[in-house]
Amino acid sequence: MASIASSLDPILAGYGHDPTALLQILRDAQEVFDWISPEVRAAIAGTLGVPTARIDSLTQFYAHLYDTPRGRYRILFSDNITDRMAGSVALMDHMLTRLKLERGKLSADGVVSVDFTSCTGMCDQGPALLVNNRPVTRLTPRRIDEICDLIRALTPLDEWPADFFMVQDHIRRADMLLGAAYRRGDATRAAVARGAQAMLDEMKRSNLRGRGGAGFTTAVKWETCRDAPGEERFIICNADEGEPGTFKDRVLLQSFSERVFEGMAIAALVTGARRGFLYLRGEYSYLRAPLEAKLAEMRRENLLGEKICGAEGFDFDIAIHLGAGAYVCGEETALIESLEGKPGKPRIRPPFPATHGYLGFPTVVNNVETLCKATEVALIGGASYAGQGTKQSTGTKILSVSGDCERPGLYEYPFGVSIAQVLEDCGAQNPGAVQVGGAAGNCLTPAEFGRRIAFEDQPTAGALMVFGSQRDMIEAARNFARFFAHESCGFCTPCRVGTSLVADMVDKIAAGRGALYETMDLQRLHDILRRSSHCGLGQTAMLALGDMMQKFRPAFERRLTSRDFEPGFDLDAALARARELAGRDDAAAHLGADI
């Protein structure tokens, strides 16, 4: 069809007909066509010269790409436990009733669909939803009504009230990073003045460790990349902030993005990279335009581009790539696969990206916050930087606090702060549990609130979800179990099958059909997933559940049946269809409970 070709051509040309940009092309195509129809798929495949199966591999992998029509308005409710605690389920039901819809089904007129998606990173201002990838926060029944009216009137998204799409920063405690005075370019100029080797030495002195969760020493990563053989090098900023309960990177990119870009430039100076990517999670695509504008400004001021700050040979520029709804892409090798236009399935490590990364070239992958911290090291020097925090965890850490507290938002503390201190500052009145590090983290009880946020004690990428003592922890357990079953990439069997088994078993226990047998089986699965999963997703998928089952045992045990075993489904109902067809209702046509 002519119309398809005429709409696709500028998109394809914009990416230079490059098959490694396939994910970006599909995202842009979906913006135009609302879904990737077989015709659109054929047109893209034909022009790029890739098999259609390659396109299917992406539409089937990424949650936010659609190979069936999902309507002009695609509503996705954020399904983190914090959204649920704030009432998201009732709000979704309200919307479904108003629109006369079933969850996940396209409306009869083909206009709208409503479904859940994994945490969208708006936990401090939930419940939240995405409409065509644009966030609407602080939902209320009234706001839902307004949205339904706008959809019924077929109002284009650009004409919706702008305040619907307001996303707040909520910086509650600022320290070295969030509170410092900032002048664009100072950090890059300071790094250039120091020189590449001296900058690396300062990084070593700072002992800055990665803020994405693993805590790998940044200087070692940079040095490995610099020394690895390769014609090209790349700097990737990992802004695929998918961990439920984490939203610090969103704020950093919304209000502190120049620091992120400067951090990338400094990494480029040290390693000799000439190209960089910001891998932005699809849920944050509303940030793309402002980020592109910032990049353009920085290019004009010679903070990016050729001969940055006048330094001969310091050429570096940054491109933004968008994800499309896949938690696993936060894993650095999955992220690189995704950048290359493939499904985000983690690679086997080693080799690590520092030596074999993007397109096989040495690549640094750093978290958003880590790159911001690198600018501090450039400005104040490594020794001065190392003065804050603890011995093995230098500097400050930004925590994303959400859940049952009066002041959810960002809290920046020097490393070593106790959980109790954070809880006091955020106004958590009666905390019964804190989930540290997102769904893949640990669940702590009040007896452990004396523990400290640091790599020596309780490491975290920064998520703190507070559960009031009135909360039923089995709801959190179910939410996390479903999350991992949904987000498992399917590459390795222990994780693909294991996470689904776990989710089913937790549901069964929650429904009162679980026996001691299931709790023992969960423990067995915990061991299997931890030891035999391919990547961190499977290895950590049961961490929180394990904690909850141990520390909140009664929440599980009071639901257990005293019987030996109970089926997870209604056996008699399973005969209903055959009964109906055979026209029988005699005693033998029923299955009673096992005696």
Place this chain on the structure above:
Amino acid sequence: MDVGTAPKKVKIATATLGGCFGCHMSLLDIDERLLELVQLVEFDRSPITDIKHCGPCDIGLIEGALCNAENVHVLREFRANCKFLVAVGACAINGGLPAQRNRFDVGDILQKVYSDTPDGRSRVPNDPELPLLLDKVYPIHDVVRIDYFIPGCPPSGDALWKFLNDLIGGRTPRLDYPQFHFD
């Protein structure tokens, strides 16, 4: 051997639900070791003995998946009577080949199968003697607690032999890789 000092024999029951009897054939495949086995065990309900209902047993071996109401009754009888209940083979563990019907509606299947009548009208039999089909084919651990699982389609005679020897000998049954390596 003096009858008075002979050790008490272990009682075993076996049954096939929705399966092909291949796993039972594998049990026969232990060949001359059958003679050793009968020194150790006594068979209760089993195709080998043709006993119709099982009494209290030590070990129950179940082949096949749950396809209909009668399968459920047999499985429950085994669970009620056996100390150890063992899922033998792919169908018992995962539903196996019979579970290929799970992507269809069981009503549609019945109508299709029984539509080949002279007048072309579908007549699904309604004799109470015939067990009704379940909506889906289920693995047996969905309905009762299962103690051990022996993978394979079918598990080899060697695997069954090793498993039974371990269990009867009081050791935690363990199948090493060669025992479920099929190519």
